[in-house]
Amino acid sequence: MITEQRRRAYLTAMQVSSWLPRVELPFAAPSRAELLAPLVQPSEAEAVPATVEVVAAPAPAPMAEVANVGARPELPRPGVARTVAAVSAAPSAELEAAEAPVKPVRQAPPRFALQLLRAGQCLLLVELPTGEPLQSRDPAYLLLKDLLRAAGLPDSPQLLGEPVRWPLMTRGSLDQGPQAALEYVQSFVAAQLEQQEACACLWLVGLPAVRFAGEADAEAFNRELQVEGLGAAWALPGLELLMDEPARKAELWRAMRRVMGRWKSVND
Structure with missing residues (x-):
């Protein structure tokens, strides 16, 4: 003390x-006695006339707060000020975010390799399992020859152009997402169709061929498609998938018998 x-x-x-x-x-x-005396309340007779503006007197402070008289005024806490400023700035920030233009999200480029071939009245867009051109002794190429013989087409298809490998560039700011890949593959195939004789049917062999030329997915396997700018197409599972899952071949043969009329009628 x-x-x-x-x-x-x-x-x-x-x-x-x-x-x-x-x-x-x-x-x-x-303690001084006058500080402990109760405050005198004004009587009704001493009320201020109505013409004079009445100013309410401040309420008496509790005894515990008398010691704070004359102390420094309490400053606002920095945290509270920042909170109020953040709340007041929130609507303007939301408005600016709503007015700002939405930038399209750039998707990662897909990776695939496709080869375009011609066998009789059909063009074949084939997925290259290894990314390299098919060789005469590759199991995938031997399976493709079996499919062509079963379809009644020449089993030695002709190469049309170089393989399409995506992405085109490993660096740079060019958009090489799925939509760009689809447009490129379709334009490539359409250009080859213009240079070739009439094509009865376009084979899309493998999921990348079905997706980026036929605008479909794996559910379209063994079905016929009508692609704008490319005409009639037939979606097939990839050669490597057929070798890994031989049970798919039975459904493929049944689908082939339904589609075979497209190029058989031309040959006849």
Whole structure:
């Protein structure tokens, strides 16, 4: 505890002229009686005339707060100010975000390799399992020859152009996403169709060929498609998939008998 003399020196430095302790302080001087007297309330007779503007008097402060008279005013907490500023700025930020143009999300480029061939009245867009051109002794190429013989087509197809490998570039800012790949493959096949004789049917062998030339997915396997700009097409599972899952060949043969009329009638 501090002495009365030091206590008064602290209060004077803080510019506190009147104060009351909440508990009895040792070594303290007795309180002045006028500070403990109740405040006098004005009577109704002494009310201010109606023509004079009435100003409400401030409510008396509790005894526990008398010691704070003359203290420094409490400054707003920085956290509260930032919160209010953030709330007031939120609508404007949302408005700016709504007005800002939406940038299209660039998708990762797909990876595939396709080879276009011609066998009789049909063109074949074949997925290259290894990414390299088919060789005469490759199991995938031998299976393709079996499919062509079963379809009544020449089993030595002619290569048309270089393989299409996607993505075209490994670097650069050019968009090489799925939509760009679809447009490129379709334009490539359409250009080859214009240079070739009449094509009775376009074989799409493998999921990349079905997806980026026929605009379909794996559910279209063994079905006929009508592709704008490319004409009639037939979707087939990939050669590697047929070798890994031989059970798919039975459904493929049944589908082939239904589609075979497209190029058989031309040959006849």
